[in-house]
Amino acid sequence: MLAVEEARARILAALSPLPAETIALAQAQGRVLAGPVAARLTQPPADVSAMDGYALRAADAAVGVPLTVIGAAPAGHPYPGRVEAGQAIRIFTGGFVPEGADAILLQEDATEADGQVTATEQPRAGRWIRKAGLDFSAGERLLQAGRPLTARDIGLLAAANHPWVSVTRAPRIGILATGDEIALPGEPLPPGGIVSSNAHALAALCLAAGAVPSVLPIAGDTEAAFQGMAQAARGFDLLVTTGGASVGAHDLVQSALAPEGFERGFWRIAMRPGKPLIWGRLGAVPLLGLPGNPVSALVCGVLFLLPALRRLQGRAETAPAFQPAIAGMDLPENDGREDYLRCALTRDATGRLVATPAARQDSSMLKTLAHAEGLLKRAPGAAALPAGSAVEVLDLIAMGV
Amino acid sequence: MLAVEEARARILAALSPLPAETIALAQAQGRVLAGPVAARLTQPPADVSAMDGYALRAADAAVGVPLTVIGAAPAGHPYPGRVEAGQAIRIFTGGFVPEGADAILLQEDATEADGQVTATEQPRAGRWIRKAGLDFSAGERLLQAGRPLTARDIGLLAAANHPWVSVTRAPRIGILATGDEIALPGEPLPPGGIVSSNAHALAALCLAAGAVPSVLPIAGDTEAAFQGMAQAARGFDLLVTTGGASVGAHDLVQSALAPEGFERGFWRIAMRPGKPLIWGRLGAVPLLGLPGNPVSALVCGVLFLLPALRRLQGRAETAPAFQPAIAGMDLPENDGREDYLRCALTRDATGRLVATPAARQDSSMLKTLAHAEGLLKRAPGAAALPAGSAVEVLDLIAMGV
Structure with missing residues (x-):
C-alpha cells in the first residue's frame, strides 16, 4: 500500500493549474492570482x-x-x-x-x-x-501569482488602480456518490439504507476551498451505473467519487470502467481512516475515488482533495499545513498505516496547542469528526508516546473545513 | 478616548442576532445555525x-x-x-x-x-x-445554535436526514466610502486624488465572513452627500462608512446627520491605527464609521466589524481570537493607545509562533498590511519588551482576512 505522502505527490504531479479568467476585483475574494500584479500608480502620488x-x-x-x-x-x-x-x-x-x-x-x-x-x-x-511612493511605486510588483486574495489584497489592488484581476478559473468538480444503499436527505430510504452524506459534505469542502462543485445523481452499484460515470465526468476538472472503492466494488469499477477509458494510477493507501483510495483518470478527466465511509471520505478530502484543488487553482502552497502541538493524553504505538485521530485542540497555560484525541476513533463516527477541532497525525509504526509529547496536527477550524 | 475592549463591547451590546431563514443544506456551508439540530434517525440504524x-x-x-x-x-x-x-x-x-x-x-x-x-x-x-446508535441516536442533539457550519457539519446533518436547515439570515451590510478625493479603480482620477480601496476591501471582508455587502456610490464631503446617507442606509442591518471621521469631517457629519436622526454612541478610541472610529445609529440602522485611512479601516474592520457580523449572525463566539506568540524582535514601550503592529508569523524550532513586526508601521502603508500574516497587539502603556517575550497576536490568514 502506498504511503500518504507519496499518494499526495502522485495526485499533485498529475494535475496542472487551470487557465486564467478575468474577473472584477469586487468578485475576487478568495480567488487565486494567475500572474503577478504590479502597481499602476505611485502611492502616495506626491509628498x-x-x-x-x-x-x-x-x-x-x-x-x-x-x-x-x-x-x-x-x-x-x-x-x-x-x-x-x-x-x-x-x-x-x-x-x-x-x-x-x-x-x-x-x-x-x-x-x-x-x-x-x-x-x-x-x-x-x-x-x-x-514621501511619494512610501507605500508603493508605479511598476512595482505588489502580489505574486498563486496567491489566494484576501480582503487586504483586494484593498491593495484597488489602491494600485486595478478594476479587474486575472485569476485561475475556479475548478469545476463533479461529485458522484455511489452505492445501492444510499438516498439523499429527506428522500424515501430503502430498508437497510443509509442517508447519503458524503456528496454534500464534499461539495461544501469544495465551496470552502473556492471550487465549484456539481453533485451528480447517485449511481447504483451496477455496471451500467459505473459506465454512466464516463459520460458524467466530461467537462469537469476533476471527478470525485465516494464508495465503490472496497474490494468487491473495486472489481466492478475496474471491469465496468476499463472499456470507458479508465486508467488506474493507484488504489489503496497506508492510512486510517481511508485505506481504499483510488486515483486515476477516466478518459481525460482525473478521478479521485474516496472511500464511502463518511469519516474516511472527509479525512481523505482534507488530505488529498484540498491539495488537489489548490494545485488546480495554481496556489503556491498545496500541502496541508501541519502544526506542532503536544499530545493531551498517552498515545498507543501505531501500526503500519498513517493514522489521523480526531482531536480537540486547546491551549495550555504556556500557550502551547494541546491535541487530545476523542476516546473512540471508530471510522463510522461522523459526529466525532464534526465536533473535532483537529486531526492528530500518527506516522506509520510510530512508538507509543506519553501525554505531553510533541505531535503534528491539522487545525480543521483554521483550514475552514 | 474609549478603550478598544469597551468600544467593542458597546458595539456588540447594541446589536442582536438576525432572524432565521430556511435554506437547503447544500447551501449551508459557512452559515450559522439559528437553533439546535437533533438527529432524525439512529446511526447506524441497526448493529x-x-x-x-x-x-x-x-x-x-x-x-x-x-x-x-x-x-x-x-x-x-x-x-x-x-x-x-x-x-x-x-x-x-x-x-x-x-x-x-x-x-x-x-x-x-x-x-x-x-x-x-x-x-x-x-x-x-x-x-x-x-452497535446501533454508535454514531448518534434519533432525537439526540447534534449541533448547537450559533455554530458556523463546516463541511463536516453538513455531512453530519445530511446523515441525520436534514435536507433543510434553519440559519440566521446573512447580514446585509451597506458600505459607503466618503471623500472628495477618491475615485474607484479605473475611473478618472481628479488631480490630487486617491483611488478608493476601502469599500471593496471591506466588502471582501464581509464576504469572507458570510455577510452580504452592498457598495454604495461614493459620497463627497458635502452636507447634501451626508444627508443622502440616511436614505441609503435603509434596509441594511449595518451601515459601514469610511472617511468622514476626522475632526473637520466629523463636525460636518454631526451637523448634516443630526436632523436625519443620527445618534452618536461614541467617537474616537484609544487605538492605533484607527483612532477616529464612530459608532452610532442613523434612524433605525446601526452605523459603524471607520477611518478613511485604508490600513486603519481594515484593522478596525478586523477588530470591530467582524465581531459585529458575528453578533448579527448569532455566532456564539464574537471576540477576535488572540493567540499567544513570542516577539521576534525587541518592542519599544507603548503610549496610551492600544497598538496593532503588522507582523510576520513564523515558527521557531520548538514550534512556538513568532511574531515579527514590519520595520515601519506607518498607517498609510497598505502593502505592509497585505503582506502581513498577523497583528501583534500592544496594550496601552505596555512596557518595552525584549525579543522572545510573550505577546498576543491575531492570525489574519487563519481568520480568512
Missing part, C-alpha cells in the same frame, strides 16, 4: 501630510513668530501655489505638501487667529511628511 | 459489520470447522432470515448483522469453498460489530 496642521518652511518657523496662512490643502485638493518665507498653508492628513514647504506644524502645536498661525512647538523639516 | 467477512454465532465458530454460507448481507441489503448454529452469512462493511449472529469472522481470517466458510482465527462475540 503628503501625515497629520492635520500647517505646511511651512522649517527654517522660517520659530516658536511665537506668526506666519500668514495663504491657503489650504485638504486631501484631494492640492494647493496650486508655492509657500514662501513667512507663509503657511492649512493642510490635512493626505493633503499634498505644497511646493516650497518642507515641514508640517501639527495643529495641536499651533494657534491660528486673524489669518495667521503661530507655532508653540518648533516643527522639524521632513517630520509628518509621507 | 452493522465494521468489516468485510462473515456473520456467525461465536459459540459455533471453531478454527477449522466449516459453516454453511446461507446468504449475504451487503450494505443496504439486509439478510431477511436468521443465522442458526452451523451457518454463516457473507457480510460487508455497513451490512446489517443478521438475526442470530453475534460475531464477525474477518474475510482475511477465513477460507470459503463450495458454499462453506472455515475460520483460520477464532472470532469473538461482539468484535467488528458497530
Whole structure:
C-alpha cells in the first residue's frame, strides 16, 4: 500500500493549474492570482501630510513668530501655489505638501487667529511628511501569482488602480456518490439504507476551498451505473467519487470502467481512516475515488482533495499545513498505516496547542469528526508516546473545513 | 478616548442576532445555525459489520470447522432470515448483522469453498460489530445554535436526514466610502486624488465572513452627500462608512446627520491605527464609521466589524481570537493607545509562533498590511519588551482576512 505522502505527490504531479479568467476585483475574494500584479500608480502620488496642521518652511518657523496662512490643502485638493518665507498653508492628513514647504506644524502645536498661525512647538523639516511612493511605486510588483486574495489584497489592488484581476478559473468538480444503499436527505430510504452524506459534505469542502462543485445523481452499484460515470465526468476538472472503492466494488469499477477509458494510477493507501483510495483518470478527466465511509471520505478530502484543488487553482502552497502541538493524553504505538485521530485542540497555560484525541476513533463516527477541532497525525509504526509529547496536527477550524 | 475592549463591547451590546431563514443544506456551508439540530434517525440504524467477512454465532465458530454460507448481507441489503448454529452469512462493511449472529469472522481470517466458510482465527462475540446508535441516536442533539457550519457539519446533518436547515439570515451590510478625493479603480482620477480601496476591501471582508455587502456610490464631503446617507442606509442591518471621521469631517457629519436622526454612541478610541472610529445609529440602522485611512479601516474592520457580523449572525463566539506568540524582535514601550503592529508569523524550532513586526508601521502603508500574516497587539502603556517575550497576536490568514 502506498504511503500518504507519496499518494499526495502522485495526485499533485498529475494535475496542472487551470487557465486564467478575468474577473472584477469586487468578485475576487478568495480567488487565486494567475500572474503577478504590479502597481499602476505611485502611492502616495506626491509628498503628503501625515497629520492635520500647517505646511511651512522649517527654517522660517520659530516658536511665537506668526506666519500668514495663504491657503489650504485638504486631501484631494492640492494647493496650486508655492509657500514662501513667512507663509503657511492649512493642510490635512493626505493633503499634498505644497511646493516650497518642507515641514508640517501639527495643529495641536499651533494657534491660528486673524489669518495667521503661530507655532508653540518648533516643527522639524521632513517630520509628518509621507514621501511619494512610501507605500508603493508605479511598476512595482505588489502580489505574486498563486496567491489566494484576501480582503487586504483586494484593498491593495484597488489602491494600485486595478478594476479587474486575472485569476485561475475556479475548478469545476463533479461529485458522484455511489452505492445501492444510499438516498439523499429527506428522500424515501430503502430498508437497510443509509442517508447519503458524503456528496454534500464534499461539495461544501469544495465551496470552502473556492471550487465549484456539481453533485451528480447517485449511481447504483451496477455496471451500467459505473459506465454512466464516463459520460458524467466530461467537462469537469476533476471527478470525485465516494464508495465503490472496497474490494468487491473495486472489481466492478475496474471491469465496468476499463472499456470507458479508465486508467488506474493507484488504489489503496497506508492510512486510517481511508485505506481504499483510488486515483486515476477516466478518459481525460482525473478521478479521485474516496472511500464511502463518511469519516474516511472527509479525512481523505482534507488530505488529498484540498491539495488537489489548490494545485488546480495554481496556489503556491498545496500541502496541508501541519502544526506542532503536544499530545493531551498517552498515545498507543501505531501500526503500519498513517493514522489521523480526531482531536480537540486547546491551549495550555504556556500557550502551547494541546491535541487530545476523542476516546473512540471508530471510522463510522461522523459526529466525532464534526465536533473535532483537529486531526492528530500518527506516522506509520510510530512508538507509543506519553501525554505531553510533541505531535503534528491539522487545525480543521483554521483550514475552514 | 474609549478603550478598544469597551468600544467593542458597546458595539456588540447594541446589536442582536438576525432572524432565521430556511435554506437547503447544500447551501449551508459557512452559515450559522439559528437553533439546535437533533438527529432524525439512529446511526447506524441497526448493529452493522465494521468489516468485510462473515456473520456467525461465536459459540459455533471453531478454527477449522466449516459453516454453511446461507446468504449475504451487503450494505443496504439486509439478510431477511436468521443465522442458526452451523451457518454463516457473507457480510460487508455497513451490512446489517443478521438475526442470530453475534460475531464477525474477518474475510482475511477465513477460507470459503463450495458454499462453506472455515475460520483460520477464532472470532469473538461482539468484535467488528458497530452497535446501533454508535454514531448518534434519533432525537439526540447534534449541533448547537450559533455554530458556523463546516463541511463536516453538513455531512453530519445530511446523515441525520436534514435536507433543510434553519440559519440566521446573512447580514446585509451597506458600505459607503466618503471623500472628495477618491475615485474607484479605473475611473478618472481628479488631480490630487486617491483611488478608493476601502469599500471593496471591506466588502471582501464581509464576504469572507458570510455577510452580504452592498457598495454604495461614493459620497463627497458635502452636507447634501451626508444627508443622502440616511436614505441609503435603509434596509441594511449595518451601515459601514469610511472617511468622514476626522475632526473637520466629523463636525460636518454631526451637523448634516443630526436632523436625519443620527445618534452618536461614541467617537474616537484609544487605538492605533484607527483612532477616529464612530459608532452610532442613523434612524433605525446601526452605523459603524471607520477611518478613511485604508490600513486603519481594515484593522478596525478586523477588530470591530467582524465581531459585529458575528453578533448579527448569532455566532456564539464574537471576540477576535488572540493567540499567544513570542516577539521576534525587541518592542519599544507603548503610549496610551492600544497598538496593532503588522507582523510576520513564523515558527521557531520548538514550534512556538513568532511574531515579527514590519520595520515601519506607518498607517498609510497598505502593502505592509497585505503582506502581513498577523497583528501583534500592544496594550496601552505596555512596557518595552525584549525579543522572545510573550505577546498576543491575531492570525489574519487563519481568520480568512
